[in-house]
Amino acid sequence: MTERRFDLDIPDPVESRRTTSGRIVRLIYSLGVLSIALYLAWHFGKGMIFLEGPGMITAPRYVVSKSFISRVNSLDVKPGTMVSKDQIIGQIISFEVDTYITNLIKILVDQYAVDSELRVRLSVSENTLESAKKRLSAAQDMVKQLDAGPKGAATLLYRSDIFREQASAELTVAQSSAELAEANQQRKRLADAQKVLEDRLASFREEFNDGLLTAPVNGIVGAKIADIGETIIPGNAIIEIFDDRTRYIEWNIPPNRLVDPVIGSLVFINDGATVSEGHVTEVLSLSGSFTGTKGSVFSPTEYGQVARVVTTDPKAMQNLNTRVTVRMNYVSYMNIIARYMGWI
Numbered sequence: 536m537t538e539r540r541f542d543l544d545i546p547d548p549v550e551s552r553r554t555t556s557g558r559i560v561r562l563i564y565s566l567g568v569l570s571i572a573l574y575l576a577w578h579f580g581k582g583m584i585f586l587e588g589p590g591m592i593t594a595p596r597y598v599v600s601k602s603f604i605s606r607v608n609s610l611d612v613k614p615g616t617m618v619s620k621d622q623i624i625g626q627i628i629s630f631e632v633d634t635y636i637t638n639l640i641k642i643l644v645d646q647y648a649v650d651s652e653l654r655v656r657l658s659v660s661e662n663t664l665e666s667a668k669k670r671l672s673a674a675q676d677m678v679k680q681l682d683a684g685p686k687g688a689a690t691l692l693y694r695s696d697i698f699r700e701q702a703s704a705e706l707t708v709a710q711s712s713a714e715l716a717e718a719n720q721q722r723k724r725l726a727d728a729q730k731v732l733e734d735r736l737a738s739f740r741e742e743f744n745d746g747l748l749t750a751p752v753n754g755i756v757g758a759k760i761a762d763i764g765e766t767i768i769p770g771n772a773i774i775e776i777f778d779d780r781t782r783y784i785e786w787n788i789p790p791n792r793l794v795d796p797v798i799g800s801l802v803f804i805n806d807g808a809t810v811s812e813g814h815v816t817e818v819l820s821l822s823g824s825f826t827g828t829k830g831s832v833f834s835p836t837e838y839g840q841v842a843r844v845v846t847t848d849p850k851a852m853q854n855l856n857t858r859v860t861v862r863m864n865y866v867s868y869m870n871i872i873a874r875y876m877g878w879i
Contacts, residue, residue, distance in 0.1 A: 582791065582792075582793075583793065583865070584864065584865060585864045586788070586789060586796070586863045587789070587861070588786060588787045588789045588861060589860060590784045590786040590804070590860065590861040591856065591858055591859070592783075592784055592854060592855055592857045593782070593784070593785055594779065594781055594782045594783070594855060595781055596777055597775070597777075597778065598772040599624075599748055599751065599773045599776065600769075601742070602742070602769050603632055603635070604630075604766065604768055605627040605629040605631075605766070605767050605773075606764065606767070607627055607764060607765050607767065607773065608626045608627055608746065608763070609763060610748075610774075611623065611624050613756065614756055614758045615755060617754075617755055617779070618753070618754060618756060619753050620752055621749050623747055623749055624750050624774060625747075625748040625774070626746045626747055627746045627748060627773070629746070636740070639739075640736070642732060643736070646725055646729050647729075650722060650726075653718050653725065654722070656714065657719065660711050660715040663711045748773065748774065750776055751776065753780065754776045754777050755776065755779055755855065756774060757774075757775035757776065758856065760774050760775070761773045761774065777855055782845075782852045782855070783816065783845050783852075784843070784844040784845070784852075784859060784861065785841045785844075786802070786841060786842045786844050787840075788818075788841060790840075793865055795818075796815050796818060796842050796863055797815065798816060798817065799815060800814065801814060802814065802815060802862060803861070803862045803863075804861055805860045805861075805862070806851060806857060806859045809851065811846050811848040813845060815843070815844055816845050817842065818840075819842070
């Protein structure tokens with residue numbers, strides 16, 4: 536028997552291939568549509584399940600700075616170096632400090648010279664006052680004798696000399712007393728001014744500490760550190776140090792939320808490799824690092840309100856200045872599932 540080509544009982548190979556290809560295309564198309572639908576549903580619906588936002592592992596930050604213009608002469612530490620309190624970490628030099636101290640010393644030297652002159656005047660006034668009082672007493676005795684004697688016993692010229700001597704002695708006593716009192720007042724005011732200048736000089740020298748920089752706390756040197764030879768204006772950071780005793784996560788809380796985080800709320804921290812549990816210890820109204828400006832499209836969004844999160848897992852808090860993702864589930868059973876499966 537000869538096989539017929541167009542027999543209906545024999546399947547067409549072209550049609551078979553088309554049917555198979557169409558089924559695969561429809562399957563791929565359906566999977567694509569389903570994936571997009573699931574993505575959109577997850578993207579717009581996950582806000583009804585949990586609250587998620589970026590965070591930063593940080594610690595209390597201490598800044599080493601000075602209130603005068605200085606230049607970094609040497610640094611003994613680098614970012615990430617562990618330091619202890621009062622450890623010498625570098626040295627600075629400052630022409631402004633040298634000028635200021637020199638001017639203070641000149642003013643103090645001038646005041647010491649004035650005080651020396653006042654002491655001389657005071658000593659002279661004390662000695663002059665004593666002799667002037669004796670002279671006045673002698674003149675007063677002569678006047679009494681003159682008044683007690685006969686009226687015509689002394690000539691007019693003699694009486695004039697006696698009274699002139701008394702007036703001169705009284706003037707000398709008054710001048711010496713006034714000069715003595717004024718010299719004491721001037722020395723007292725000068726001593727007060729000298730004490731202010733000496734205290735200011737001592738505190739300035741203590742602050743400058745011969746240019747030595749010391750660590751204020753036990754901690755880790757941060758990334759913000761000046762270069763050797765760099766000139767630092769007053770108030771700018773020379774070195775920043777993070778207190779190693781306390782670490783926490785600053786969680787940027789998204790503004791669109793169904794439930795506000797409170798102290799004690801259970802959260803989950805994802806550092807990209809591991810997931811750990813944590814609890815909210817403090818809710819702040821404003822982030823200390825929030826600038827209010829929008830970053831690039833690739834940088835994580837930062838929000839003004841933050842919460843401080845602490846986890847009991849020490850491995851999750853090792854790397855300072857590391858960005859993490861913090862999530863708080865709205866439904867309690869989601870926390871149970873998240874403990875075993877990570878992110879849902």
